[in-house]
Amino acid sequence: MGIEERKEREKEHRKEEILDAAQKVFFDKGLPTATMDEIAEAAELSKGTLYLYYKSKEDLYLGVMMRGMQVLFSEYEVLAASLDSPLRKIIKLSELYIDFFASNRNFFRMFHFLQMPQFHKQVSEEMQQYCGVETRRLWDMVIGIMKKGMEAGILRSDLDPTEIGIILWSSSSALMMRGDTEGDRWKERFNIDLSHTLEVSNRLFLNAILTDKGRKEFAAI
Amino acid sequence: MGIEERKEREKEHRKEEILDAAQKVFFDKGLPTATMDEIAEAAELSKGTLYLYYKSKEDLYLGVMMRGMQVLFSEYEVLAASLDSPLRKIIKLSELYIDFFASNRNFFRMFHFLQMPQFHKQVSEEMQQYCGVETRRLWDMVIGIMKKGMEAGILRSDLDPTEIGIILWSSSSALMMRGDTEGDRWKERFNIDLSHTLEVSNRLFLNAILTDKGRKEFAAI
DNA sequence: AGTATTAAATGACTAACAGTCAGTATATAA
DNA sequence: TTATATACTGACTGTTAGTCATTTAATACT
Numbered sequence: 001m002g003i004e005e006r007k008e009r010e011k012e013h014r015k016e017e018i019l020d021a022a023q024k025v026f027f028d029k030g031l032p033t034a035t036m037d038e039i040a041e042a043a044e045l046s047k048g049t050l051y052l053y054y055k056s057k058e059d060l061y062l063g064v065m066m067r068g069m070q071v072l073f074s075e076y077e078v079l080a081a082s083l084d085s086p087l088r089k090i091i092k093l094s095e096l097y098i099d100f101f102a103s104n105r106n107f108f109r110m111f112h113f114l115q116m117p118q119f120h121k122q123v124s125e126e127m128q129q130y131c132g133v134e135t136r137r138l139w140d141m142v143i144g145i146m147k148k149g150m151e152a153g154i155l156r157s158d159l160d161p162t163e164i165g166i167i168l169w170s171s172s173s174a175l176m177m178r179g180d181t182e183g184d185r186w187k188e189r190f191n192i193d194l195s196h197t198l199e200v201s202n203r204l205f206l207n208a209i210l211t212d213k214g215r216k217e218f219a220a221i
Numbered sequence: 222m223g224i225e226e227r228k229e230r231e232k233e234h235r236k237e238e239i240l241d242a243a244q245k246v247f248f249d250k251g252l253p254t255a256t257m258d259e260i261a262e263a264a265e266l267s268k269g270t271l272y273l274y275y276k277s278k279e280d281l282y283l284g285v286m287m288r289g290m291q292v293l294f295s296e297y298e299v300l301a302a303s304l305d306s307p308l309r310k311i312i313k314l315s316e317l318y319i320d321f322f323a324s325n326r327n328f329f330r331m332f333h334f335l336q337m338p339q340f341h342k343q344v345s346e347e348m349q350q351y352c353g354v355e356t357r358r359l360w361d362m363v364i365g366i367m368k369k370g371m372e373a374g375i376l377r378s379d380l381d382p383t384e385i386g387i388i389l390w391s392s393s394s395a396l397m398m399r400g401d402t403e404g405d406r407w408k409e410r411f412n413i414d415l416s417h418t419l420e421v422s423n424r425l426f427l428n429a430i431l432t433d434k435g436r437k438e439f440a441a442i
Numbered sequence: 443a444g445t446a447t448t449a450a451a452t453g454a455c456t457a458a459c460a461g462t463c464a465g466t467a468t469a470t471a472a
Numbered sequence: 473t474t475a476t477a478t479a480c481t482g483a484c485t486g487t488t489a490g491t492c493a494t495t496t497a498a499t500a501c502t
Binding site for chain 1: 488490491492498
């Protein structure tokens with residue numbers, strides 16, 4: 001009785017095809033300018049069909065966004081499983097995020113939508129749930145890497161690994177976001193290269209959270 | 222010939238009345254859910270009239286947002302003109318922003334719209350221009366305070382005052398934003414109080430950018 | 443095979459809303 | 473009192489998210 005299973009697979013496949021189409025259109029136009037008709041056109045389906053698979057345009061948007069999250073997550077997974085030293089893992093954590101920003105700009109921009117519920121009009125409970133669960137997996141991974149660093153004695157033990165994780169992540173995000181949208185203006189107005197600013201920020205912060213041992217190891221790299 | 226002038230005043234007054242109405246509605250419902258008809262109703266004007274004063278719903282939203290920016294700006298202005306020491310000014314700069322976040326949550330949320338052009342559909346060139354100019358005034362003030370700190374020898378002179386300003390601002394913003402939208406979840410999931418995390422972040426960062434002299438003064442406070 | 447049943451897809455339709463503009467009312471000038 | 477300019481109105485248009493009665497296709501049954 002493989003028919004049920006095949007149908008299930010085809011259904012999943014159709015969902016992915018719709019995401020492919022939505023991704024193209026959203027990358028091109030952004031959430032408010034993209035239309036469901038365009039996405040249907042791109043998917044070679046009727047608009048009604050889109051709604052058999054996703055509850056709203058915003059759900060579809062978040063569906064695409066979650067692909068970006070998965071990309072980042074799987075890169076972190078590789079990092080966490082690697083044989084690098086705890087310090088190198090923490091450094092690479094930042095670098096990976098910066099690389100992700102550089103090569104997946106469109107996904108990066110989408111991330112912010114999740115965090116701004118005041119711009120949600122039709123996000124379904126389920127999708128919000130799903131996003132929350134996956135986001136948490138990402139955080140657990142980041143926090144896990146921080147904890148390892150603390151156990152290895154390179155991170156100050158008077159700090160909370162979760163707090164450090166969120167601070168590092170948030171400050172990086174914020175600077176990348178500003179670099180993305182206002183990088184040129186900062187360059188011409190203040191002669192500031194925001195990607196340099198991000199490096200400075202991470203270096204300052206890293207030095208602030210490392211133990212003497214950690215700082216020595218860091219200096220040796 | 223004071224008629225022209227009076228009319229000019231009345232026009233400005235009408236613009237403000239419209240902003241009052243828009244503020245109420247936007248605070249209540251957020252950008253996507255608020256409707257121009259509601260705002261017109263609240264302003265006791267017809268919808269058409271709104272468009273004599275503002276080019277689009279998004280322009281109106283940014284108009285309200287700029288009021289929040291002015292509030293923050295004028296508080297910074299008082300601080301900059303105060304007789305506090307350079308170090309105290311820098312500390313108060315953070316505190317002021319945190320206070321603003323606490324007591325003007327709705328304005329704070331609006332700030333993010335400006336920074337996300339991917340969610341702009343109808344923002345006029347003029348409004349964008351206006352926002353840019355005012356934002357720059359705010360930045361100049363922040364950067365000015367940092368420069369004074371550097372001249373006073375309490376901030377490391379190998380760092381760029383503009384970079385320090387933007388890092389401090391961005392990391393604070395990001396943590397407040399997360400606290401705003403996900404504070405409860407972080408509390409229950411990780412037992413983290415994000416307003417505490419913000420304090421930690423600012424303290425770590427401050428210690429990282431202060432000179433020995435600055436750190437001594439800081440410890441004495 | 444032919445027929446019944448179930449599932450997938452369609453696209454015309456509705457409702458809601460941003461933005462427009464021809465027309466009205468009000469104030470000033472002649 | 474009449475003419476002109478200015479402020480305002482609200483019915484109207486165009487667009488688009490989301491729906492649903494109907495059609496099409498696939499599977500099950502006899």
